Amino acid sequence: xxxxxxxxxxxxxxxxxxxxAAALLVAERGVDAxxxxxxxxxxxxxxxxxxxxxxxxxxxxxxxxxxSERELQEGFLFGPPPLGPGGEPLERLVAFGRAxxxxxxxxxxxxxxxxxxxxxxxxxPAYLVSLAHVDTLLRAAGVTGDTRLLAASLMASLDATLxxxxxxELGHPLHRLADNWxxxxxxxxxxxxxxxxxxxVVP
Amino acid sequence: xxxxxxxxxxxxxxxxxxxxAAALLVAERGVDAxxxxxxxxxxxxxxxxxxxxxxxxxxxxxxxxxxSERELQEGFLFGPPPLGPGGEPLERLVAFGRAxxxxxxxxxxxxxxxxxxxxxxxxxPAYLVSLAHVDTLLRAAGVTGDTRLLAASLMASLDATLxxxxxxELGHPLHRLADNWxxxxxxxxxxxxxxxxxxxVVP
Numbered sequence: 001x002x003x004x005x006x007x008x009x010x011x012x013x014x015x016x017x018x019x020x021a022a023a024l025l026v027a028e029r030g031v032d033a034x035x036x037x038x039x040x041x042x043x044x045x046x047x048x049x050x051x052x053x054x055x056x057x058x059x060x061x062x063x064x065x066x067x068s069e070r071e072l073q074e075g076f077l078f079g080p081p082p083l084g085p086g087g088e089p090l091e092r093l094v095a096f097g098r099a100x101x102x103x104x105x106x107x108x109x110x111x112x113x114x115x116x117x118x119x120x121x122x123x124x125p126a127y128l129v130s131l132a133h134v135d136t137l138l139r140a141a142g143v144t145g146d147t148r149l150l151a152a153s154l155m156a157s158l159d160a161t162l163x164x165x166x167x168x169e170l171g172h173p174l175h176r177l178a179d180n181w182x183x184x185x186x187x188x189x190x191x192x193x194x195x196x197x198x199x200x201v202v203p
Numbered sequence: 204x205x206x207x208x209x210x211x212x213x214x215x216x217x218x219x220x221x222x223x224a225a226a227l228l229v230a231e232r233g234v235d236a237x238x239x240x241x242x243x244x245x246x247x248x249x250x251x252x253x254x255x256x257x258x259x260x261x262x263x264x265x266x267x268x269x270x271s272e273r274e275l276q277e278g279f280l281f282g283p284p285p286l287g288p289g290g291e292p293l294e295r296l297v298a299f300g301r302a303x304x305x306x307x308x309x310x311x312x313x314x315x316x317x318x319x320x321x322x323x324x325x326x327x328p329a330y331l332v333s334l335a336h337v338d339t340l341l342r343a344a345g346v347t348g349d350t351r352l353l354a355a356s357l358m359a360s361l362d363a364t365l366x367x368x369x370x371x372e373l374g375h376p377l378h379r380l381a382d383n384w385x386x387x388x389x390x391x392x393x394x395x396x397x398x399x400x401x402x403x404v405v406p
């Protein structure tokens with residue numbers, strides 16, 4: 001390993017450590033608590049390191065969002081089933097929603113901030129990649145018609161703003177919200193509920 | 204008809220005229236364009252009349268929102284089928300979504316402003332009445348399980364922010380978005396699409 005490789009390895013580790021510290025801060029105390037000072041202290045590095053890596057607080061927040069969305073995207077594009085390629089379309093659809101709701105546990109405040117701040121939230125690359133994925137799975141599962149609009153309707157139920165409200169204000173555990181997504185996906189694709197609510201449809 | 208009745212009739216007519224003028228202003232030029240001066244000019248009354256009726260610009264905006272939501276509520280609670288009582292639950296569900304999407308045509312900017320401004324949008328009385336209505340219709344249509352959460356998922360697809368984006372930015376006519384709601388409702392309740400997309404489900 002030459003010196004250059006060591007340096008790049010350190011940089012990547014630093015970056016990951018800083019992003020993890022920032023994500024924990026967001027989860028514990030909200031997006032507003034994320035300052036360069038706090039992140040540096042939490043990660044146990046100097047403030048200069050944080051500025052060198054991300055340029056500004058806005059750059060850090062952007063990197064944090066990119067990071068969480070990219071993990072999800074890598075999961076459904078390249079990861080193992082049931083989320084990744086190889087699984088049944090309906091199972092992948094259920095796994096996608098569960099993973100998205102799981103993201104809210106750590107990144108929820110950040111996702112909500114992005115949703116309410118952005119005029120073009122429905123044009124954001126991460127949203128469009130997820131939308132295309134859900135659309136593709138619906139078609140692969142045999143759904144016809146305007147599956148893109150149907151995908152947008154389903155995606156709407158995964159809004160971080162809504163999920164956070166259902167979790168924090170209404171007291172639904174996240175796994176219960178994930179089960180509701182599974183129920184919705186099953187009904188839309190097969191017309192039957194999940195096994196847990198068998199018999200839920202009048203023919 | 205005594206003098207008092209005449210006066211109350213005039214007040215009600217004035218109120219309706221002012222609200223209509225404000226709604227048109229919102230539809231044409233956005234919520235920010237709604238000022239007491241503009242509304243007075245548009246309705247052909249003095250500015251004092253607007254202040255007497257609504258107190259402030261905020262009061263006017265609130266009255267405008269209440270007015271549009273109440274019209275929808277009166278439709279599904281007391282109006283004729285298919286929206287009102289007497290129709291089949293699934294037909295009423297389809298009619299509800301169509302009416303909600305129709306509201307966006309005139310009140311969309313206002314509804315969007317309310318959605319993004321409010322921390323407690325999911326606790327707003329108008330939202331809760333609509334949510335309870337969708338929940339009731341799902342159960343009446345034979346859907347079992349946690350229909351309240353399922354209703355919230357369906358309602359999410361009617362967000363004015365999303366509907367406006369699909370209409371203005373993506374160019375989908377509102378009737379096409381209403382058809383997508385019908386498709387979603389049919390699939391969730393019966394497992395079949397609407398007649399227009401027959402054969403859209405793999406058994």
